[in-house]
Amino acid sequence: MASNAAELEKIARAMVARGKGILAADESSGTMGKRLQSIKVQDSVELRRAYREMLFTTKGAGEYVSGAILYDETIRQSTSAGKSFVNALKDEGILTGIKVDTGAKPLAGGRKGETITEGLDGLRERLKEYHTNGARFAKWRAVITIGNGLPSRAAIETNAHALARYASLCQEAGIVPIVEPEVLMDGDHSIERCQEVTEETLNAVYEQLFVQNVLLEGTILKPNMIIAGASCKTQATMQQVAEATIKTLRRCVPGAVPGIAFLSGGQEEEDSTAHLNAMNALGPQPWEVSFSYGRALQHSALNKWAGKAENVKAAQTIYLHRAKMNSLARSAKYSEKEEKKLAA
Numbered sequence: 377m378a379s380n381a382a383e384l385e386k387i388a389r390a391m392v393a394r395g396k397g398i399l400a401a402d403e404s405s406g407t408m409g410k411r412l413q414s415i416k417v418q419d420s421v422e423l424r425r426a427y428r429e430m431l432f433t434t435k436g437a438g439e440y441v442s443g444a445i446l447y448d449e450t451i452r453q454s455t456s457a458g459k460s461f462v463n464a465l466k467d468e469g470i471l472t473g474i475k476v477d478t479g480a481k482p483l484a485g486g487r488k489g490e491t492i493t494e495g496l497d498g499l500r501e502r503l504k505e506y507h508t509n510g511a512r513f514a515k516w517r518a519v520i521t522i523g524n525g526l527p528s529r530a531a532i533e534t535n536a537h538a539l540a541r542y543a544s545l546c547q548e549a550g551i552v553p554i555v556e557p558e559v560l561m562d563g564d565h566s567i568e569r570c571q572e573v574t575e576e577t578l579n580a581v582y583e584q585l586f587v588q589n590v591l592l593e594g595t596i597l598k599p600n601m602i603i604a605g606a607s608c609k610t611q612a613t614m615q616q617v618a619e620a621t622i623k624t625l626r627r628c629v630p631g632a633v634p635g636i637a638f639l640s641g642g643q644e645e646e647d648s649t650a651h652l653n654a655m656n657a658l659g660p661q662p663w664e665v666s667f668s669y670g671r672a673l674q675h676s677a678l679n680k681w682a683g684k685a686e687n688v689k690a691a692q693t694i695y696l697h698r699a700k701m702n703s704l705a706r707s708a709k710y711s712e713k714e715e716k717k718l719a720a
């Protein structure tokens with residue numbers, strides 16, 4: 377057993393503490409730039425910093441948010457008052473996480489459109505530096521695409537292998553790995569097909585985590601929900617999504633894993649919350665059922681902020697509300713009435 381097993385388990389449990397979830401604010405500079413341009417804000421290092429400052433200095437966020445995932449550029453930045461983002465988060469009781477993969481690249485030997493996530497070279501050294509900088513958990517996103525003849529076995533197995541190599545290196549460095557095998561919502565596939573591919577992917581991932589001696593108690597899984605493709609004509613109900621997702625995860629995810637923190641994957645903000653609520657309404661599971669949302673926590677707040685200092689307070693109110701709604705969904709207490717309280 378890893379000599380730091382107790383510490384890893386403690387961090388992982390804190391990440392999925394009751395009523396709390398994770399803010400994924402680890403968009404690469406390129407992706408963040410596109411998000412800014414989409415709201416007609418010019419992309420610059422300073423505006424990316426200012427936007428993250430808005431999120432990270434939201435008073436009271438720590439009541440609903442256990443950790444925030446940052447990008448390499450962001451973990452080195454500070455508030456306008458000169459406090460490092462890591463310390464600003466700490467002041468709110470929020471742990472710092474770091475995205476450590478270097479992106480999904482075309483998979484040699486795979487089928488058209490398939491990718492392998494890169495970033496293993498030099499990862500041991502980078503993790504050491506991130507730990508010194510205050511990161512206590514990390515993220516690596518593998519992408520699995522459903523399509524005609526996709527995914528191939530090559531895509532599933534190479535990505536599972538890389539996820540496990542990353543997870544092992546993280547634990548060696550005293551960092552809890554978020555293991556994220558995302559089966560994309562893109563396409564017109566049915567919910568059944570999503571279920572089938574997710575099950576195959578998760579089985580491959582847990583086999584590799586076992587082979588590579590990853591301590592499951594010191595990991596968090598970040599999966600997609602089981603949902604029909606975004607352009608599928610037949611969309612499942614909230615209840616069907618919740619039941620299919622929990623059923624699949626119960627089949628594939630060992631009870632030793634402390635928590636499952638879903639990605640939102642392009643779902644609307646309120647849908648992501650309602651799905652999480654419906655899953656938690658199904659009763660207790662072997663692991664915590666939580667969130668690690670990016671777009672679903674930020675979308676409305678980003679729009680309200682719009683690059684203007686005078687909008688910071690209003691944007692923070694919106695972000696805090698979304699975080700609170702997802703926190704309520706952690707114990708199946710989310711409702712329309714709670715949702716409407718912001719407008720009131």
Ligand code: 13P
Binds near residue numbers: 400641
């Ligand atoms: P979304 O919730 O926007 O899918 O982002 C979560 C994430 O971190 C994807 O890697």
